Amino acid sequence: MSSIISISGVTKTYATGFKALKEINLDIERGEIFALLGPNGAGKTTLISIVCGIVNRSSGSVTVDGHDIGKNYRAARSLIGLVPQELTIDAFETVWATVNYSRGLFGKAPNKDFVEKVLKDLSLWDKKDAKAITLSGGMKRRLMIAKALSHEPRVLFLDEPTAGVDVELRQDMWAMVRRLREDGVTIILTTHYIEEAEAMADRVGVINRGEIILVEGKAELMRKLGRKQMTLELRAPLGAIPDGLSRYALELSADGSELTYTYDNQSDRPGVASLIRDLEAAGLQFRDLDTKNSSLEEIFVSLLRQEP
Amino acid sequence: MNLRAVWAIYRVEMARAFRTVLQSIISPVISTSLYFVVFGSAIGSRITEIDGIGYGAFIVPGLMMLSLLTQSISNASFAIYFPKFVGSIYELLSAPVSYLEIIIAYVGGAATKSIMLGLIILATASLFVPLRIEHPFWMIAFLVLTAVTFSLFGFIIGIWAKSFEQLQLVPLLIVTPLTFLGGSFYSINMLPGIWKTITLLNPVVYLISGFRWSFYGKADVSVGVSLGMTLVFLAVCIAIVAWIFRTGYRLRN
Numbered sequence: 001m002s003s004i005i006s007i008s009g010v011t012k013t014y015a016t017g018f019k020a021l022k023e024i025n026l027d028i029e030r031g032e033i034f035a036l037l038g039p040n041g042a043g044k045t046t047l048i049s050i051v052c053g054i055v056n057r058s059s060g061s062v063t064v065d066g067h068d069i070g071k072n073y074r075a076a077r078s079l080i081g082l083v084p085q086e087l088t089i090d091a092f093e094t095v096w097a098t099v100n101y102s103r104g105l106f107g108k109a110p111n112k113d114f115v116e117k118v119l120k121d122l123s124l125w126d127k128k129d130a131k132a133i134t135l136s137g138g139m140k141r142r143l144m145i146a147k148a149l150s151h152e153p154r155v156l157f158l159d160e161p162t163a164g165v166d167v168e169l170r171q172d173m174w175a176m177v178r179r180l181r182e183d184g185v186t187i188i189l190t191t192h193y194i195e196e197a198e199a200m201a202d203r204v205g206v207i208n209r210g211e212i213i214l215v216e217g218k219a220e221l222m223r224k225l226g227r228k229q230m231t232l233e234l235r236a237p238l239g240a241i242p243d244g245l246s247r248y249a250l251e252l253s254a255d256g257s258e259l260t261y262t263y264d265n266q267s268d269r270p271g272v273a274s275l276i277r278d279l280e281a282a283g284l285q286f287r288d289l290d291t292k293n294s295s296l297e298e299i300f301v302s303l304l305r306q307e308p
Numbered sequence: 309m310n311l312r313a314v315w316a317i318y319r320v321e322m323a324r325a326f327r328t329v330l331q332s333i334i335s336p337v338i339s340t341s342l343y344f345v346v347f348g349s350a351i352g353s354r355i356t357e358i359d360g361i362g363y364g365a366f367i368v369p370g371l372m373m374l375s376l377l378t379q380s381i382s383n384a385s386f387a388i389y390f391p392k393f394v395g396s397i398y399e400l401l402s403a404p405v406s407y408l409e410i411i412i413a414y415v416g417g418a419a420t421k422s423i424m425l426g427l428i429i430l431a432t433a434s435l436f437v438p439l440r441i442e443h444p445f446w447m448i449a450f451l452v453l454t455a456v457t458f459s460l461f462g463f464i465i466g467i468w469a470k471s472f473e474q475l476q477l478v479p480l481l482i483v484t485p486l487t488f489l490g491g492s493f494y495s496i497n498m499l500p501g502i503w504k505t506i507t508l509l510n511p512v513v514y515l516i517s518g519f520r521w522s523f524y525g526k527a528d529v530s531v532g533v534s535l536g537m538t539l540v541f542l543a544v545c546i547a548i549v550a551w552i553f554r555t556g557y558r559l560r561n
Contacts, residue, residue, distance in 0.1 A: 015561065052402040056560050074310070074404040082402050088395030092327065093320070104316025105403040147399065 003027035004155060004186050005051060010060030012046055012210075020046040022210045024060070028155075028188060033181055035197035035218075036190040037300060038207040044190040045085060047207070048157050052082045064155065078106055081153030085160040087140045091133035095124055095143055098132060099150045106151035118149050121176065138169045145176070156180060158189040162196060174200060194297035206303055213303060221299065230272060232259040232279070233288040242282045248275055259286075313405040314413045321387055321417030325424075332421065333428060336375055340429045343371055344436045347493055358495050359526040364437035369520040370492030371433065372426045376451070377458050377487055377512070379425050381479050384418035384462030389469050392559075401560060407553035411463070418459035419452070426451055440523065446531075447522035453538050454515055460545040467558050486512045496528045511537055 005028035012021040021043045028034050038044050049055035051062055053073060061068060067075040090098060099115055119125045122142040127135065132143060141161075148156060158177075162170045177187055177200060191197055197204050198218070205215040216224070237256035251260045261275060272291075279286070325332045344364065352363035359366070391397040400410065433439060441447050469475040490512030496504055507513055508529070518534025521527035527534065552559070 052398075054398055054401045054560065056556055074406075077402060077404040080402065082398065084395075084398050086395050088398065090320075090391070090394070090396055092324070097320075097323070101316050101320055102399060104312045104319075105399065105405065107310040107312045107404055109312070 002029055004030040004065050005188075006063045007047075007051070008061055010047070010050060010062060011058045012043075012050060012055065013058045020210055021050075021057075024207075024210075024212055026205060026212055026215065028186060029203070031181065031184050031186055032202040033177065033187045033189070033200050035201035035204045036188060036207060037192065037194065037197055037204060038190070039192060039304065042207045043210040044207055045159055048082070048159055048188070048190060052080055052157060053077050074107075078151070079154045081148035081151065081156045083144050083148045083156070083158050083161060085163065087137065087144060089132045089140060089143060089147075092131055094129050094131055095119070095135075095146075096128040098143070099146050102147040103150040108151045114152070115150060118146050121179075122146050123172070137164065138166060141165060141169065145173070149180075153185065155186045155188070158187065160191060161189055162191070162193065194300055198297075206300065208304055222293065227298075228263055228291055228293055230261045230263075230275075230289065230291045232261070232286040233257065233290075234259060235285040235287050238284070242284070244282045245275075245278055248278075259284075310405050310409055313403060314409050314416075317400075317410070317413035318417045318420075321383075321414065322420065324387075325383075325421045332425070336379075336425050336429055337432050340371060340375075340432045341436075343367070344433070348436060351493075358498070359524070361524050361526065362437060365439060365524075366495075366520075367493050368430070368433045368437065368439060369523050370490075370516050372429050372451075373454065373490075373512070373516045373519055374487045374492050375429055376422050376426050376454055377483055377515075378479055380418055380422040380455050380458035381462035381465065381483060383421050384415060384459040385466035385469065385475055385479075386462075387414050387418060388463055388466035389472075389475050392466070393472075397559075407549075411460070411549060415456060415459040415463055418462060419455040422455045422459065423451055426455070442525045443522040447519070450515070450519045450522055450534075450538070453542065454519070457538060457542040457545060460542070460549060464545060464548050464552065467552055470558075483512075486510050487516075491516050491528060511541055514538065 005026075007024055007026040010021060010024040011019070013019050024043075024047060026047075036044050036047070046055060050057045051064070051069065053069060053076075061070075062076075063069065064076040064079055067073075067079075069076045093101070096115075096119075099119065100110065103110070103115060116125065119128055122145060124139065124142050124146055127139060132140065135143060145158075145161075161173060165173070177189075181187060189196070189200070201218050203215065204218050204221055206213050214221075234257055238252060238259070239256060241250050241252055241259075249262055251262075252258070253260070261272070263271070347367055348364040352367075355363045357363065357366075391400065430439070465475065465478050469477075489507065490510050491507070496507050496513060496517075499507060514529060514534040514537035517528040518531050518538065521531050521534070551557070
């Protein structure tokens with residue numbers, strides 16, 4: 001069995017009648033970094049909360065490493081660490097006390113060395129005797145992560161981990177995620193920052209209005225849906241695109257100095273090489289050339305647009 | 309049984325009490341002393357004796373019950389309401405702990421605190437009036453039973469409450485009046501005709517009566533009835549908690 005989390009047919013209808021999730025089927029593979037992307041209110045947090053046991057599902061089943069989250073909740077939950085979106089900590093506890101509390105809550109024997117290592121990894125060691133209320137926002141975020149890691153989880157959920165986080169912490173956090181992955185920890189992160197998914201994830205799932213609309217390896221997703229653009233800086237401005245080039249999807253900038261060519265990575269349509277030959281044939285000369293891949297963000301936006 | 313989790317929660321709850329030592333320990337000592345000055349000295353100088361017990365000594369079990377009830381409720385309700393309020397309850401809900409373990413830890417913590425408080429009041433009272441405890445076993449039994457029952461009741465209130473106002477509502481509007489009217493400061497035999505009967509509808513009467521019996525061997529109602537009523541209330545609280553946890557009421561939606 002390669003998947004560590006298996007979600008099948010999960011739905012959630014809140015008491016208000018709001019259908020937060022409609023028939024979610026999703027398998028998370030062991031040891032991967034999975035990014036769950038979606039706009040606000042898409043159902044990301046609800047889905048995570050169901051897997052973690054915070055919200056009851058309306059129907060469907062979830063297993064974590066083969067343990068049903070209902071019948072076998074102890075085994076299932078003890079494998080999971082959760083870093084929620086909101087900074088919610090008992091403000092009057094010290095860092096050291098609250099992290100050890102989390103470890104105890106998950107039934108793990110006290111292990112000072114391990115907790116010390118977690119705090120040191122997250123640059124919290126010199127704050128260990130400080131009360132949570134005295135920490136800065138970034139420090140609080142680190143503390144939430146420390147609490148989640150305190151019981152040595154095999155699966156880590158990061159719900160919007162970098163919302164409102166500065167660059168340094170973000171870098172630290174990604175370094176930590178990579179280290180955890182090397183140790184075999186499966187990581188599921190939700191985000192609406194695409195660059196996060198792009199930088200970190202092995203696979204990406206897109207959720208919108210309570211439905212998973214796509215799950216794909218990041219590289220495949222980029223290849224399949226990604227577009228490339230080539231921009232040519234012309235030596236002399238152009239009034240209109242010459243007729244000989246009409247079979248290319250070209251765009252001319254307003255001042256006529258730049259030509260932009262958009263093409264699919266995989267398409268069989270005439271490629272860059274033939275365009276350059278045809279440009280020469282048409283007598284156009286260019287000073288510089290630039291190509292770029294479309295980002296996951298653009299892919300994401302175009303996916304959501306396709307939704308009815 | 310995830311005993312480590314029970315211990316972890318219990319320890320945090322106890323730590324909170326010691327962090328607020330002034331509020332937890334000094335304030336009951338002061339308020340008990342005030343009760344003695346006001347009720348014991350000012351009023352007691354006119355009443356002198358009830359059922360052959362000096363008035364000052366007579367009110368001690370009632371005073372202990374008064375604090376035991378209100379503190380058990382406020383400790384337990386706050387303990388579970390606060391994490392709900394700030395959101396840190398997510399951790400408890402996502403942890404591999406059963407409902408029974410959650411109850412044992414929170415109610416155990418709250419009950420421990422109020423039992424300690426009761427004993428502090430008892431010690432303070434012994435400085436003012438001569439005390440005797442005729443049935444120490446039953447005194448402890450009533451103390452523990454009441455602390456546990458009302459901590460459980462507080463826990464229910466804490467889960468039910470959606471605001472700090474609601475959290476205060478039940479203790480303020482129901483429990484405190486019932487305690488004052490439940491014979492803390494008088495024997496219900498002193499009440500005129502009909503009021504004596506009405507008072508018997510007040511569950512707190514049975515608690516105080518039974519508790520006072522364990523001190524002085526004198527009671528307004530029979531001890532068996534007192535014990536029975538306490539156990540009934542405990543059973544009702546357990547039933548409500550069982551229902552809350554079966555349905556996830558206001559905890560897991």
